[in-house]
Amino acid sequence: MEFAILNGSIINRSEAKVDIEDRGYQFGDGVYEVIRVYNGKLFTENEHLARFGKSSESIDISLPYSVTELANLLEELVLKNDLQMGIVYMQMTRGAAPRNHAYPAKGITPTLVAYTKEFPRPVDSLQTGVKTILLDDIRWLRCDIKSLNLLGNLLAKQKAAEQACYEAIQHRSETVTEGSSSNIFIVKNGVVITHPSDPFILKGITKDVIIQQCLASTIQVEERPFSIEELQQADEVFLSSTTSEVMPIVEIDRNRVKNGTPGPITRKLQALFEKEIEKQCGALPDKVIV
Structure with missing residues (x-):
């Protein structure tokens, strides 16, 4: 079984679904990061998470998790998927809301997803x-x-x-x-x-x-x-x-x-x-x- 992160929970990847009105799907309204994994360990993890936070802040999305919480989630995901050499892909969107170019009303929860992929060194x-x-x-x-x-x-x-x-x-x-x-x-x-x-x-x-x-x-x-x-x-x-x-x-x-x-x-x-x-x-x- 392969696992993924959806909104702070690690679940079966096949069950990780997002709403069709998610603003990432409709507008590209979100940010992402790719973190390298060597020997089951995330390389320059803190630097990637800092950039993830800065990108989110730049488009007015507030991270609903602390850097420590995100790091713990990603490390657990790598462990559960037994990934030794590869990447973690993570992205966060503004969330799901009725389609409108302007930001949705406050109270919409951002959507966070992450998954792993085997990726050998080139x-x-x-x-x-x-x-x-x-x-x-x-x-x-x-x-x-x-x-x-x-x-x-x-x-x-x-x-x-x-x-x-x-x-x-x-x-x-x-x-x-x-x-x-x-x-x-x-x-x-x-x-x-x-x-x-x-x-x-x-x-x-x-x-x-x-x-x-x-x-x-x-x-x-x-x-x-x-x-x-x-x-x-x-x-x-x-x-x-x-x-x-x-x-x-x-x-x-x-x-x-x-x-x-x-x-x-x-x-x-x-x-x-x-x-x-x-x-x-x-x-x-x-x-x-x-």
């Missing part, structure tokens, strides 16, 4: 690197909110998939923002550069871990806007996300990044990231850097 791609395409960023102006409104992201991801690419790198005019489901980094002359955490991008949890690793080591890092030209002339390019970790990019629009192989700084950051995983969650059975 070790082969982490070792060889991935291909990407460049696309205009057509999304709204509050990408810092991890909302359920992902149509722009989905369209970009689909275009990448149609060209047998792993990700779409998005840009507003000449400024690179982020991937359809990832943050983007470039390396030039030994300096790691990534877009600052502002409303144009999602403040990635993995992105923050990478920046912390750079600051704690000898790697120079800058959070600043960078151009398409800088991307195309970079010595190394990589992306980051909860499920992709530190993923080398070896091709953009069918043009190789340098010699078409993961670069030395990307490799160093992969090693540092794996050490952080092991620090929080224990030894990894399938390491990229050995």
Whole structure:
């Protein structure tokens, strides 16, 4: 039997249902998080839950649970589903109410759901690197909110998939923002550069871990806007996300990044990231850097 969370209770997943007038279903009126699980332990759990709370607050939804209550629920869910390597997906909507664009009257209870999914580390791609395409960023102006409104992201991801690419790198005019489901980094002359955490991008949890690793080591890092030209002339390019970790990019629009192989700084950051995983969650059975 597989279990899910519905409104604070852990129940049989097949019994977890929501109302057809739930505002998440009708308007995308809600927020979500994806948390990585290694060895049965949630990685950077506190950071994800803090962002979940911030996203909720940004769209005027009050969390009906404390961070501690949410953490306990998620940890129990992972344990009951015996998940060792995978993800927890959680989302909260404003709740169910008669359809109306304006917020419903007070007293509507938000709907919280969560479930687990097995998801192995993408070790082969982490070792060889991935291909990407460049696309205009057509999304709204509050990408810092991890909302359920992902149509722009989905369209970009689909275009990448149609060209047998792993990700779409998005840009507003000449400024690179982020991937359809990832943050983007470039390396030039030994300096790691990534877009600052502002409303144009999602403040990635993995992105923050990478920046912390750079600051704690000898790697120079800058959070600043960078151009398409800088991307195309970079010595190394990589992306980051909860499920992709530190993923080398070896091709953009069918043009190789340098010699078409993961670069030395990307490799160093992969090693540092794996050490952080092991620090929080224990030894990894399938390491990229050995």
